[in-house]
Amino acid sequence: MKSRPQVWIAAVALLGLASYGARAAGWIGGGPAEKLEGAQVKRGPLRIALTARGNLTAADSVILRCEVEGRTSILSLKPEGTHVEKGELVCELDATALVDKRFQQSISTSNADAALIKSRQNFEIQESQNKSDIAQALQKLEFAAQDQKKYLEGERTSELEKAKESIALAEEEAAHAEDKLSWSQKLADKGFLTASELEADKLARHRVAISLLQAKRDLELLERFQIPRKEAELKAALEEAQRERERVELQARARIIDFEADVRTNEARFQLETDKLAKLESQIEHARIRAPKAGLLIYAQRDSDEPPIQEGAEVREREQILTIPNAEGMLVQSKLHESVLKQVQIGQACTIKVEALPGQTFEGRVAAVALLPDQLSRWMNPNMRLYRADIAITSLAEGMRPGMSCAVEILVEDLPESLYVPVQSVFRHRQENLCFVARRGAVETRTVQIGRASELWVQILSGLSEGETVLLKAPIGFQPEGDANVAKEDEKSPG
Numbered sequence: 368m369k370s371r372p373q374v375w376i377a378a379v380a381l382l383g384l385a386s387y388g389a390r391a392a393g394w395i396g397g398g399p400a401e402k403l404e405g406a407q408v409k410r411g412p413l414r415i416a417l418t419a420r421g422n423l424t425a426a427d428s429v430i431l432r433c434e435v436e437g438r439t440s441i442l443s444l445k446p447e448g449t450h451v452e453k454g455e456l457v458c459e460l461d462a463t464a465l466v467d468k469r470f471q472q473s474i475s476t477s478n479a480d481a482a483l484i485k486s487r488q489n490f491e492i493q494e495s496q497n498k499s500d501i502a503q504a505l506q507k508l509e510f511a512a513q514d515q516k517k518y519l520e521g522e523r524t525s526e527l528e529k530a531k532e533s534i535a536l537a538e539e540e541a542a543h544a545e546d547k548l549s550w551s552q553k554l555a556d557k558g559f560l561t562a563s564e565l566e567a568d569k570l571a572r573h574r575v576a577i578s579l580l581q582a583k584r585d586l587e588l589l590e591r592f593q594i595p596r597k598e599a600e601l602k603a604a605l606e607e608a609q610r611e612r613e614r615v616e617l618q619a620r621a622r623i624i625d626f627e628a629d630v631r632t633n634e635a636r637f638q639l640e641t642d643k644l645a646k647l648e649s650q651i652e653h654a655r656i657r658a659p660k661a662g663l664l665i666y667a668q669r670d671s672d673e674p675p676i677q678e679g680a681e682v683r684e685r686e687q688i689l690t691i692p693n694a695e696g697m698l699v700q701s702k703l704h705e706s707v708l709k710q711v712q713i714g715q716a717c718t719i720k721v722e723a724l725p726g727q728t729f730e731g732r733v734a735a736v737a738l739l740p741d742q743l744s745r746w747m748n749p750n751m752r753l754y755r756a757d758i759a760i761t762s763l764a765e766g767m768r769p770g771m772s773c774a775v776e777i778l779v780e781d782l783p784e785s786l787y788v789p790v791q792s793v794f795r796h797r798q799e800n801l802c803f804v805a806r807r808g809a810v811e812t813r814t815v816q817i818g819r820a821s822e823l824w825v826q827i828l829s830g831l832s833e834g835e836t837v838l839l840k841a842p843i844g845f846q847p848e849g850d851a852n853v854a855k856e857d858e859k860s861p862g
Contacts, residue, residue, distance in 0.1 A: 405805050405836040406789050413787045413826060415779040415819045417710060419756070421701030423721065423771040425692025426759065429660060430667075433682045434653035435460055441688075444678050447666045451658040451691070458688060462654035469647040476640040483633040490626040497619035504615040508608035515601040523594055530586035537579035544572035662691035665769055692769050698734065699758040701775050702741055708754060710779045711736055717758050721773045724766055733777060734759040780819060786827040792837040793817060793825050796847045802831060803838040803845075810842045 433439065443459045451457055551568040554560040658664075666676040667687040674680050676688055699719055703711060717731040737755040758775050760767075793815065794801045804811045815830030831837065841847070 404839045406839055408786055408788055408831045408833055408835045410786050410833040413782040413785045413824055415821045417707050417777040419701040419703055419775045421699040421775055423767060424698050424700050424769050426696030426698045427693040429691045430687055431656050431689040433684055433686045433688055435650055436684050438681055438683055441678050441680050445664050449664045451664050452661045453658055455658045456655055457658050457664060458656040460654040462651045465647055465651050472644045472647055476644045479637040479640040483637045486629045486633045490630050493622055493626045497623060500615045501619055504612040508612050511605040511608040515605050518601055526589055530589050533582040537582045540575040541579050544575040548572045665690045697760045697767050699773055699775055701756050702753040703756050705752040716778045718776045719773050721771050723771045729760050730762045731758045731760045787824040788827055788837050790825050791839050794841055803842055805836040
């Protein structure tokens with residue numbers, strides 16, 4: 368597997384070159400006769416491992432946060448390290464302002480409820496009034512239809528028959544008066560009737576003739592004017608009743624819409640005020656933080672420019688205040704430099720040493736590696752990219768507590784029977800990796816092919832032999848050229 372050089376190789380090489388340059392310039396002691404330190408080329412098993420530091424944390428922790436909006440202060444707080452039971456009050460936040468708001472909001476909610484009840488009652492009253500108005504209009508329409516039907520199917524015929532019967536009676540009376548007058552004339556001619564009696568019969572016949580003419584004129588007036596007018600009046604009354612019914616229905620809908628809108632407005636207002644009151648109740652309840660499970664109480668760590676979690680400290684909404692870790696599983700939270708990420712894989716074995724538990728070594732494995740660099744480290748040093756890595760501890764021990772410092776060694780690879788030299792003995796020059804070999808009192812420059820590297824040792828694939836001595840710093844007069852004097856794994860190296 369090909370990998371890029373480690374940053375520490377560069378650092379050591381640069382320190383060696385700096386030392387070399389200082390001596391060449393005469394800034395520090397030592398000259399051409401200075402004895403150069405060396406190390407032997409060794410053969411044997413080589414463990415490639417990465418080391419990092421971190422802190423213990425629980426693998427499964429319950430985080431208790433501030434759920435109160437805005438900012439508030441801590442009124443009371445259980446001491447850190449206290450064992451708490453489920454449901455126990457562990458922290459109380461200042462909710463004085465919320466209590467005052469709740470009182471005002473309860474008044475607003477009551478007013479909104481009263482307005483809603485009133486609007487609903489007004490709606491019911493208007494709905495009942497609309498039913499009465501519509502029923503009355505329908506009744507008038509029905510009566511108008513009945514009046515028209517009664518006249519067309521009964522009264523009109525009755526009036527016509529009555530007028531015709533009056534004519535018939537007048538005609539009979541006229542015929543009777545004519546007969547009587549004729550008989551009276553004969554009797555008067557023979558001297559049996561006086562002239563006054565004859566005149567009375569003539570007057571009676573004339574009266575009957577006038578009644579007949581009057582009856583005929585009444586029938587004519589009835590047929591030509593009175594009946595058509597009555598029909599028109601009844602028809603107009605029916606149409607007006609129909610229009611009145613339509614007007615009443617439209618007016619009823621228009622009036623009920625206003626009351627419906629008022630009801631909806633008051634319902635929305637009441638719901639809004641109720642939600643506000645419920646939210647305040649919830650906020651007041653959130654000010655009393657209770658333990659969701661039994662466990663050890665741990666205070667949250669804050670930035671260095673903020674006061675620690677304590678009574679009287681101000682906290683923000685959603686800020687972490689406390690944690691209750693699960694003691695059954697522990698993690699090491701460490702940070703790795705970007706240059707070693709390619710060598711770290713999920714599941715790699717690790718060894719952990721906890722400073723608070725000297726003399727003990729624990730086993731673990733790489734559980735997770737972040738995809739993005741740590742923002743806090745980037746903020747503190749914009750040129751450094753550190754990635755969070757979680758190491759799961761597989762062999763737990765009593766006494767482990769969250770927050771304890773520890774050292775982690777990540778096993779990358781175990782190389783059997785390999786040649787290796789110290790990392791500071793390899794230098795980068797003109798795209799090549801060089802070693803300086805002490806041979807019979809002289810210094811021989813060798814081009815070497817390197818493989819994997821740890822923080823202390825570099826695997827040598829070719830260019831050196833076991834037992835040879837390599838210098839740990841460059842000889843006087845060496846002028847490096849190339850890409851920043853960084854030793855790199857040979858691209859032609861196997862695996």
